[in-house]
Amino acid sequence: MNKPGLYIREVLLFLLALLFLSPIYIVAVNSFKDRSALYENVLALPTQFNMEYYQRAMEKMNFMTALFNSLYITVISVIIIVILSSMTAWMLARTPHKISNVIFMLFIATMLIPFQTIMMPLMELMDTIMDTTGLQMLNTRGGLIFMHVGFNSAISVFLYHGFVKSIPISLEEAATIDGASKFGIFWRIIFPMLKPITVTVLIINVISIWNDYLLPSLTLTSTELRTIPLSTFYFFGEFTIQWNLAMAGLVLTIIPVIIFYSLAQKHIIKGIGEGAVK
Amino acid sequence: MTRRKHWAWFLLFTGPLLIIFLTVVIVPFIVGSFYSFFQWDGISANPKVFTGFENYIKLLDDPRFMESAWATVKFTIFSVISVNVVGLTFALFVTSKLKISNTARTMFFMPYLIGGLILGYIWQFVFSDVFKLIGEMTGLDSIFFNWLLDQDFALYALVFVFTWQMAGYVMIIYITGLQGIPNDIIEASRIDGASTWQQLRKITFPLLMPAFTISLFLTLSQAFKIYDVNLSLTNGGPANATELFAMNIFNEIFGYGNYGYGQAKAIVFFIIVAVLALTQVYITKKREVEM
Numbered sequence: 001m002n003k004p005g006l007y008i009r010e011v012l013l014f015l016l017a018l019l020f021l022s023p024i025y026i027v028a029v030n031s032f033k034d035r036s037a038l039y040e041n042v043l044a045l046p047t048q049f050n051m052e053y054y055q056r057a058m059e060k061m062n063f064m065t066a067l068f069n070s071l072y073i074t075v076i077s078v079i080i081i082v083i084l085s086s087m088t089a090w091m092l093a094r095t096p097h098k099i100s101n102v103i104f105m106l107f108i109a110t111m112l113i114p115f116q117t118i119m120m121p122l123m124e125l126m127d128t129i130m131d132t133t134g135l136q137m138l139n140t141r142g143g144l145i146f147m148h149v150g151f152n153s154a155i156s157v158f159l160y161h162g163f164v165k166s167i168p169i170s171l172e173e174a175a176t177i178d179g180a181s182k183f184g185i186f187w188r189i190i191f192p193m194l195k196p197i198t199v200t201v202l203i204i205n206v207i208s209i210w211n212d213y214l215l216p217s218l219t220l221t222s223t224e225l226r227t228i229p230l231s232t233f234y235f236f237g238e239f240t241i242q243w244n245l246a247m248a249g250l251v252l253t254i255i256p257v258i259i260f261y262s263l264a265q266k267h268i269i270k271g272i273g274e275g276a277v278k
Numbered sequence: 279m280t281r282r283k284h285w286a287w288f289l290l291f292t293g294p295l296l297i298i299f300l301t302v303v304i305v306p307f308i309v310g311s312f313y314s315f316f317q318w319d320g321i322s323a324n325p326k327v328f329t330g331f332e333n334y335i336k337l338l339d340d341p342r343f344m345e346s347a348w349a350t351v352k353f354t355i356f357s358v359i360s361v362n363v364v365g366l367t368f369a370l371f372v373t374s375k376l377k378i379s380n381t382a383r384t385m386f387f388m389p390y391l392i393g394g395l396i397l398g399y400i401w402q403f404v405f406s407d408v409f410k411l412i413g414e415m416t417g418l419d420s421i422f423f424n425w426l427l428d429q430d431f432a433l434y435a436l437v438f439v440f441t442w443q444m445a446g447y448v449m450i451i452y453i454t455g456l457q458g459i460p461n462d463i464i465e466a467s468r469i470d471g472a473s474t475w476q477q478l479r480k481i482t483f484p485l486l487m488p489a490f491t492i493s494l495f496l497t498l499s500q501a502f503k504i505y506d507v508n509l510s511l512t513n514g515g516p517a518n519a520t521e522l523f524a525m526n527i528f529n530e531i532f533g534y535g536n537y538g539y540g541q542a543k544a545i546v547f548f549i550i551v552a553v554l555a556l557t558q559v560y561i562t563k564k565r566e567v568e569m
Contacts (some may be wrong), residue, residue, distance in 0.1 A: 150302025
């Protein structure tokens, strides 16, 4: 293709991408404006950088607590998911037996169950467990983590299972002859080899757990346990009319995502691609 | 190693996850199917009355459920088309040899990371204030007005926002598919004098079939199950016009306290999702070609 044509294409694609993200621009500029400036022109840049609404939104949303809760719940859930689902997938893939197939098929089949189909009986069951064993399943971070692990295990086992099958078995056999235990073989030899798919599993789970609204809304009732999506929901219930304050709140919720994305964008895009194709 | 020892290791490795998985997914699913045959208000002191298939029969002449079903079907069809057309177009743009491609790719993917609930709130403002302003400024107020207040347009607003969320995601899948097509086939067709459109139709699209299978499966099931964007963008309004399946079930159970009836809806919901998804995978899989 000729040079100017190429140049025009570059500019057009960039403009398209900018237009695509313009809602984020709109949210950002209006978070600095006062009410009258906001209604004067919602598209204009702010004339002054008024941080007042950020301060108020942070207080009203209890933002630092919500950020801590979201981080805590996401990180712990994802670590447990990686450890348990890689171990499970490896054992299932390396044990040629009917039982392994049945368990694996069970994991796959449940991927079709929408959350709404089991949310009510799940809450009932958690209640019953609390009453009979005294384990605090509802309204605790631990209980929510337990449920996140359960819901995200199917896709994670599926991804690990496919990857394990592509690793030749001879290494493990050699280690067994040398007298290594299953535990040693898995953690020293296999787990490091699973790194590419672990990145995918990490990313898929971080996104889904971080953004989840429905499960936390059903399990967490205390204000101080709210995650970012939950506190955003309650914040909007109160402040929709004061759009400038609401905008500041939205920017706050997007900042952690932008930081995460800028740190790991290559891995994220690659991980999502591989996760989908596998 | 002895057999018994092997099974001990097997249990040690798979046991913890299996216990969690059974408690969180399998047992509630079984219990839920059971509840769907009862009439119950969710209060444990109150009796659960066995009513057989009554809940399921009631579904058939529940106008609110039927309206919700129709809205969901409409939303899903429009969304699947729109997400995949936009996503594939983006993928074709950013796999060209432009310098800006990588930046554009990162930007197109961004909304997916922000999360449905927050996206809904962002667009609530865009529709209510920005669309209105653009309509006033350009005089195109038949296109740019607050869609969320109109019974028909509110559903398209949902399609619009869902497309914004998902297009970048399916773009990634299509990019992966496009990169798997060997360059020499494209080159050969160019030498044979094929136009760009012919290339797309005769070579690229058939070889992209596996990517179509995955993208359609994902958008279909995601669109059908949508909840959080629905909640934050329209909350089912105006006048219940956008109360999609997932929200209808939530409201039936936790809003009106009809636990048994709501659970019957939830089971029907599962069956429809499963049938739709499996049929779609079966159809598109058959059309995949070997290279």
